[in-house]
Amino acid sequence: MAGPDTAPTAPVPRAEPLTRLYEEAGLQRWSLPPALAALYDGDLGFSKPCLYANFVASLDGVVALGPEYPSSGSTVSGREPADRFVMGLLRACADAVLIGAGTLRASPRHRWTPEHVYPAAATDFALLRQQRRCAIEPELVVVTASGNLPAEHPALRTGALIATTTQGADRLTRHLPPTCTILPLGDGPALRIPQVLDTLRARGHTTVLSEAGPHLIGQLVGAGTLNELFLTLSPVLAGRASTTRHGLIAGLELLPKRHEPADLISARRRASYLFLRYRLPHRPPATDDGDHQGSTH
């Protein structure tokens, strides 16, 4: 995934088509509008319910360059148009896009809609959503414990669902625009991930795309709730020295004690970029005691 932020007026060049290198037989396929299928080199679909994440990483595994570099995913991806197209396509397939407040704060001008990230396919993204009888746009869901959200953010001004703690809700009701729905989900210092996802399903969101950063993803993985991972491997080295540069997961250590294997189910290529799709093995939902394995920062 390209890091999200881009000035609303910045032109996004047209993507060159991806080339399919491998795809597992028997995957769920929705019939994409022909222009999308041509760019993606095939159809795409999801078994429901499905929670899938999208990330771009450098060859040395960096997804976030550190707090002093907002929208660092854009830098990691080099704003590759094919990557932006895949981001848009994955959003166009989703009932809801889930992010943590860290990602919202790091992308001050972004909107998490298909056409914002790849405007050239706006008509076909809309057609796909119409064919699938989805809402015009996926609902943006922002998870925050602190309630520290920038009220002037364009994604909040156009409307979002804010999943937060009781304390966060108290803070937010005073300054968020009325376009936002605030959902208090408990008194604790952090929300229970299974409860957040159950709440989304109760709203009819069965296909959910996570564009959260490493902290929230760590919790989705920790709670055993992530079904699929789309990973763009960007042909660049990011390096690490004194700044904290996270890989895909922060706040959770897995190996050597916990083994989380993944099956490669699709691989595509555009020039030196690889677009990988993995299935994470099904895990039973975590219990109330087992879903606080990450930290919120």
Ligand SMILES: NC(=O)c1ccc[n+]([C@@H]2O[C@H](COP(=O)([O-])OP(=O)(O)OC[C@H]3O[C@@H](n4cnc5c(N)ncnc54)[C@H](OP(=O)(O)O)[C@@H]3O)[C@@H](O)[C@H]2O)c1
């Ligand atoms: N390369 C990529 O593909 C990619 C993708 C996404 C993001 N990023 C980058 O990642 C960086 C942001 O990383 P991040 O880890 O901070 O983002 P994040 O995981 O999206 O957001 C973390 C925040 O989410 C909230 N949160 C997480 N778990 C929670 C829980 N259980 N209950 C309540 N709130 C919870 C907390 O917000 P509060 O602090 O408000 O409580 C926490 O600080 C940015 O630089 C962004 O550009 C890169």
